[in-house]
Amino acid sequence: MKDVMRVGIIGGGLMGREAASAFARWFVLERFPVRVELVAVCDLQDTLLDWFRQIPTVRLLTKDHRELLASPDVDVVYVAVPHHLHESIYLEVLAAGKDLLAEKPFGIDLAAARRIRDAATTSGRFVRCSSEFPFLPGAQRVIDIARSGKLGRLLEIHSCFWHASDLDPSKPVNWKRQVKFCGEIGVMGDLGMHVVHIPLRLGWNPARVYAQLQKVYTERPDGKGGFAACDTWDNAQLHCDLEVSGSTVPMRLEMKRLAPGATNTWWVEVLGTEGGARYSTAEPKTLWIFERQKEQRWIRIDLGFQTPFPTITGGIFEPGFPDCFLQMWAAYAAERAGALDGRFGCVTPDEAVRSHELFAAGLESHRTRAAVTV
Amino acid sequence: MKDVMRVGIIGGGLMGREAASAFARWFVLERFPVRVELVAVCDLQDTLLDWFRQIPTVRLLTKDHRELLASPDVDVVYVAVPHHLHESIYLEVLAAGKDLLAEKPFGIDLAAARRIRDAATTSGRFVRCSSEFPFLPGAQRVIDIARSGKLGRLLEIHSCFWHASDLDPSKPVNWKRQVKFCGEIGVMGDLGMHVVHIPLRLGWNPARVYAQLQKVYTERPDGKGGFAACDTWDNAQLHCDLEVSGSTVPMRLEMKRLAPGATNTWWVEVLGTEGGARYSTAEPKTLWIFERQKEQRWIRIDLGFQTPFPTITGGIFEPGFPDCFLQMWAAYAAERAGALDGRFGCVTPDEAVRSHELFAAGLESHRTRAAVTV
Amino acid sequence: MKDVMRVGIIGGGLMGREAASAFARWFVLERFPVRVELVAVCDLQDTLLDWFRQIPTVRLLTKDHRELLASPDVDVVYVAVPHHLHESIYLEVLAAGKDLLAEKPFGIDLAAARRIRDAATTSGRFVRCSSEFPFLPGAQRVIDIARSGKLGRLLEIHSCFWHASDLDPSKPVNWKRQVKFCGEIGVMGDLGMHVVHIPLRLGWNPARVYAQLQKVYTERPDGKGGFAACDTWDNAQLHCDLEVSGSTVPMRLEMKRLAPGATNTWWVEVLGTEGGARYSTAEPKTLWIFERQKEQRWIRIDLGFQTPFPTITGGIFEPGFPDCFLQMWAAYAAERAGALDGRFGCVTPDEAVRSHELFAAGLESHRTRAAVTV
């Protein structure tokens, strides 16, 4: 008999519904030790709540997240709300004795992130933060190669997330374009956890960082016929230094809302003198491996469905975002159940805090025009 | 209140379970007129039947497909069994008064396909045949461009499906490598419906065909320490002629189990003097559009999740095989409910028969070393 | 003291001037046994003859090719004239006791090619036919890999040449678009030698061929305000069968003037069960190698200037068309001097005849809609 992990969702928007979809086909995971059940949903919009009525396991639909937290049926809470609400709700989740899968950036700023992390530690609850793309087969292969010891001397690391839709100046403003909801860190808050997850897990902790931050569009349609101010950073580049075996190695982290033509391009590259690897969601089935032999070779592997947690889908097929979202939840559930077995896990609270330390250093670097020690 | 379409599956293997996965998250389809429920499963293996016990809506698990067909709970039967069983089981489904989503090739040969088609016509049941890839966003765009009237004079069409895993000579034999189960048409039976679906729907009916068929590996491990004969075609190329507006236009159809490096590469290309388009699952997010302006341009579009039937997944994200499988089922259910609304539908029985006519002509062409009128 | 090869050119158009350019920097070839001197040029246009006055070694400029052939200063004649003039002029060159670098297609049709070949044999002169692209570093690598014995069982061969400029219907007619000058074989005459050179040299002699030939634009501006008929084939695809070690292997040869977006794309690919290679002038620095290991890999090599005959240009740099044109001439001169040393040589008269046999079979195949034995 499998364990059951009963989930409540606070915030039934895009990712809340994606979670419902993942849970509904949870049985596709092969020989997985945990069953998942979506039991409760909180949102402020009736239409969103209504949507969840389609799911038979949902017993509680509420506009009051306290009601959800009070429910003894809920083991784990997934919170997907604007950044300025992270701290208060995450702390309430922990205070209610629930486990938590938090959305990034895990607090609106560094101070918030630290308070959440400390509360998590004190509470003893199992807390992780979301980041989906490392669970794609190509990303897993980059991680394996990075850990293989076959890179020679490390030369350079890139971890980037590029979006293009903000290039359209007629795209209306939303809360992610406003500091009061999104935080001073702007685009780093949205996209930053995606780019730091793998580097931090692999031990690539920046010693210092120099930031280039850009604001390009300062106002957008407000959806009511007028315009609203956009005061967040659109693009951020963090030029980091790693200290590795006595060498200083550059690591570039890019988070962009204004990347021409890039629909949803998350990519990671690690380069060494003897080997390397590169993976991008722009070509989701393609892994590039560098090998220095007598000739230098970039090797193209046509990937299939080799997800970290096997499913019933055939190994030759194409994984998509819903699949890596499911894999992320599988990693959460497996680790919570003590069954991660060395696989790559979700972002820890400590890693989330370190990401905020990096972004805070980035803000300071931008102000001082100097590299800032992290 | 939505209609419910209650499905029974005969053959609980790879695609049977993929169907269960699709039905379980059917609610991700936005404003879709039909609900789907998996109610019955037939398979000969206990372990497969057991797997389906996880799905609460399944009321009947049986090793006798007649029992499934006798169930009044079943509206539609999805049959995924070896080719030599298609005719008898498909006819039984129709005789039982059920609708059918048949797996390709819709009968082991042309004669079988015609009998199934005729029975479908006589029965009045709603019958379609599976083919998933046209429901990917990139394929939909190629279809739109082909229909746009902006191609100028049609120059050439390619529709191909390439697999690589048979390049490994240590891969054990299976029924698809043996004529008695797979049919004389060999690889055309496995992969052919995938390559003809779009061309036939767009009215690109070959006037004649010249075939190049290859057998490369004639035996494989039998999985019991010995070897078993493989007597099917591994690779097939059909060089077709279309008669379009007084011109003869080449159309090349390729079906390959031995395509170096191609994990699951389904691709389609249409070229005209003024415009064209190309899409391949090797780069699932990439659409290529040709435009002849003062300069000739191949335009790369970074696709998102623009599936024909919208789902809750965000428009920037990557669709995968499970998503296009779900979309194919949505097309089946929508068309059955009279709600296809001009969208691309599943393969019709007539199209399936035409595919067999083409493959039979291909076999004859290979024997006679001449083009054969289709 | 190096041998000198004194060259006369009949036809001072595009390739005649390219030859003058190559000879002028002939000294860039390292340790090359032969010097080359351009001594005589024949053309009917004064402006072209005038152009050659810039070259100090040219002693004879004439409108009468007989005058050039009568010159004792000329050892080798390079003839670049329309196809209908090939036979008469090539035979005169041989009758004059000169060696010959002929332009393709080496006679307007098969009969002409055979008469030229026979005259070449009888004369004992050193005769070759032009084909530049095999002398690019990437093409050389494909040849090496094809000969390496590491392909496993041969699966398929492609050799193609694609042009796009004829897609513009406002491009004026020229002699290559008219049968009386270009020959019945049309585009096969222009582009065919480029695609057969490597296959024939590697022993890939088609046993039979099935042709798909296309005429798309049947008239074009005549440059005088009216229109002129175009009666040649625009695109040709030859689907060949090779008999290799008891297997039938498809080889596709494509010659296209109507290939969307392809400025000058000459490409060759050889695929086997264990290895393969691909090279295209669309990405002139890129070699693709296939290796079947535990995984199947397509390996990208970033090429440099590794021409078969080394020059003073650094090995990391990009070769261009003028460089491979020079290399072709180096191959001609080296082979003529007995110094080819196993390197790839220019097209022989026998190969040129075999190319015409193939094109003639293609024409017959198109008429009969059947494969024709070559």
Place this chain on the structure above:
Amino acid sequence: MKDVMRVGIIGGGLMGREAASAFARWFVLERFPVRVELVAVCDLQDTLLDWFRQIPTVRLLTKDHRELLASPDVDVVYVAVPHHLHESIYLEVLAAGKDLLAEKPFGIDLAAARRIRDAATTSGRFVRCSSEFPFLPGAQRVIDIARSGKLGRLLEIHSCFWHASDLDPSKPVNWKRQVKFCGEIGVMGDLGMHVVHIPLRLGWNPARVYAQLQKVYTERPDGKGGFAACDTWDNAQLHCDLEVSGSTVPMRLEMKRLAPGATNTWWVEVLGTEGGARYSTAEPKTLWIFERQKEQRWIRIDLGFQTPFPTITGGIFEPGFPDCFLQMWAAYAAERAGALDGRFGCVTPDEAVRSHELFAAGLESHRTRAAVTV
């Protein structure tokens, strides 16, 4: 009657011989106002001097560059010697009243560059510095697009030069790996002029720069069985800020000897909110253009031989390094003759000084870990 530009070369190595090759086929330039003649060569090695004996126009071969400078036959001197010799020899060239095409980096450091620039100004001679790649057709198109006013708001600029051959630790040391010959700026001296030429010409003058510099291999075989120290920077990244129309725009300049797999990859990219362009010598025939329409498009153009100074080579063909080297010299000669006519010209002394200011700021930035005002 054309002007003649009589050239003397000091340093007959790789680039000296490439120049001889370019001059020998100078007549391929169509309707070009200047003839070029190589009249004198100075080198310390007999074998190199001997090589130039093949060129009939060379009248003077000497080991003493003063003898060459004293020759009244020489109008222009091309100097290709190690960096520590730049200043003294360049100043002697100017003192001798000759025009100069200098090799980069135009002096071993900023002070030297300024003294050379000042001497050039005082002397009134025509002085330029070499940089070949902007003269490739793809680079010209990027320049045109950057100047078109169709970029919208400028987002980001990249200009990079990547080499891979130093990844081989068995590659012997040479003078470019040693500060005393190559300068403190290391790889910036070798490769930096290539990456700044276009940006500086387009007015993209960095306001400040933050540098990441790397030393990876600190010793190499000395070619005599032992090892020699390598004390130069292997890789340099300059993260610049431009101030453009009130916005700060990041510009990244990369100069790398340790770039995995990159044989000779010079690339440039300019991105704006409405348009952009990218060109790389890794795919020398490919231009990428970004256009934001209703959809965002990256457009692939298959380039031909559209060099800024037309030659006799057909417009569809592939240019190579010898061709862009010839084009650079054509730009030098045309500008010297007052016939540049708005085309892109060679690096000016002021631009060379500005490149050194940038590299010096980069060194300081690396020391101080802060952005440095340029």
